Amino acid sequence: xxxxxxxxxxxxxxxxxxxxxxxxxxxxxxxxxxxxxxxxxxxxxxxxxxxxxxxxxxxxxxxxxxxxxxxxxxxxxxxxxxxxxxxxxxxxxxxxxxxxxxxxxxxxxxxxxxxxxxxxxxxxxxxxxxxxxx
Amino acid sequence: xxxxxxxxxxxxxxxxxxxxxxxxxxxxxxxxxxxxxxxxxxxxxxxxxxxxxxxxxxxxxxxxxxxxxxxxxxxxxxxxxxxxxxxxxxxxxxxxxxxxxxxxxxxxxxxxxxxxxxxxxxxxxxxxxxxxxxxxxxxxxxxxxxxxxxxxxxxxxxxxxxxxxxxxxxxxxxxxxxxxxxxxxxxxxxxxxxxxxxxxxxxxxxxxxxxxxxxxxxxxxxxxxxxxxxxxxxxxxxxxx
Numbered sequence: 501x502x503x504x505x506x507x508x509x510x511x512x513x514x515x516x517x518x519x520x521x522x523x524x525x526x527x528x529x530x531x532x533x534x535x536x537x538x539x540x541x542x543x544x545x546x547x548x549x550x551x552x553x554x555x556x557x558x559x560x561x562x563x564x565x566x567x568x569x570x571x572x573x574x575x576x577x578x579x580x581x582x583x584x585x586x587x588x589x590x591x592x593x594x595x596x597x598x599x600x601x602x603x604x605x606x607x608x609x610x611x612x613x614x615x616x617x618x619x620x621x622x623x624x625x626x627x628x629x630x631x632x633x634x
Numbered sequence: 635x636x637x638x639x640x641x642x643x644x645x646x647x648x649x650x651x652x653x654x655x656x657x658x659x660x661x662x663x664x665x666x667x668x669x670x671x672x673x674x675x676x677x678x679x680x681x682x683x684x685x686x687x688x689x690x691x692x693x694x695x696x697x698x699x700x701x702x703x704x705x706x707x708x709x710x711x712x713x714x715x716x717x718x719x720x721x722x723x724x725x726x727x728x729x730x731x732x733x734x735x736x737x738x739x740x741x742x743x744x745x746x747x748x749x750x751x752x753x754x755x756x757x758x759x760x761x762x763x764x765x766x767x768x769x770x771x772x773x774x775x776x777x778x779x780x781x782x783x784x785x786x787x788x789x790x791x792x793x794x795x796x797x798x799x800x801x802x803x804x805x806x807x808x809x810x811x812x813x814x815x816x817x818x819x820x821x822x823x824x825x826x827x828x829x830x831x832x833x834x835x836x837x838x839x840x841x842x843x844x845x846x847x848x849x850x851x852x853x854x855x856x857x858x859x860x861x862x863x864x865x866x867x868x869x870x871x872x873x874x875x
Binding site for chain 2: 514573602624
């Protein structure tokens with residue numbers, strides 16, 4: 501259900517920008533980190549519902565799921581989410597999987613596979629990558 | 635475009651936001667923030683002390699936040715609404731590189747369901763780090779600065795007040811926690827009252843002195859039930875202000 505809040509934030513931000521620029525929006529490209537394990541169908545459904553009566557009414561949402569590259573700041577090792585225990589974290593928390601809500605929490609749950617440090621950096625933000633106007 | 639930050643700004647727009655701050659840890663910010671929220675009508679407490687998350691412990695909550703289409707639902711204990719990272723990660727440690735702290739704080743502010751809330755009290759971490767910068771990005775706020783009479787706290791708090799003043803948000807309220815205790819009708823100041831504290835007092839419009847109440851310890855885990863002298867002092871002050 502968090503996808504609704506996320507869709508709302510995207511629609512609100514882009515609509516505000518479009519109003520300031522005096523334009524209508526045709527396409528919005530958003531990138532989300534794979535670790536958030538978002539349900540893209542729900543995100544799409546929420547977007548389509550929330551875009552009504554906004555400058556995005558006739559727009560399409562394109563979501564790019566990005567697998568972050570994690571870098572250990574202690575030993576320098578780089579790795580992908582395949583080397584992390586995130587599936588296990590997801591099983592443990594179930595519906596309340598913390599990274600679904602806040603992907604930036606990843607270093608609390610991910611350790612460097614080589615040295616064991618939680619001092620991990622990665623781009624985990626949700627971004628509006630492109631906006632195409634009509 | 636920063637959709638999460640924009641959402642945080644929108645959520646907090648039109649609400650009165652009080653940030654309970656101190657340069658120093660361990661001065662009682664979380665207790666003061668909790669009582670401030672309890673004393674205000676239509677209020678919610680947001681715990682942004684990401685590494686301590688003491689609010690869940692103070693109110694005795696051990697479950698996780700529910701989330702629906704409107705966002706993170708507050709915990710509600712005896713009418714007190716609050717949000718905490720402890721309600722997202724559970725009872726475990728949190729480790730975050732500095733760059734992630736802002737994102738986590740922003741997300742908590744953005745996704746908290748504040749429907750019906752007019753007053754937001756934010757329990758801040760000690761110091762002048764990323765979370766303070768994040769809050770300032772998201773919303774204007776009224777600083778409530780907390781110290782104890784200890785000179786160790788006062789000197790650190792002074793630097794925070796200098797910073798806030800330079801940012802044109804000079805605090806109007808100073809809370810001196812553990813300022814005194816009543817003994818046989820007499821006010822005793824167990825930690826003294828240094829001259830430096832008088833200097834701090836002279837820089838604000840109002841000072842709230844809070845007593846030491848050993849019985850408060852019995853309410854850790856059940857804070858919403860506490861109606862003792864510390865809460866009464868905060869309530870009276872908040873109502874007056």
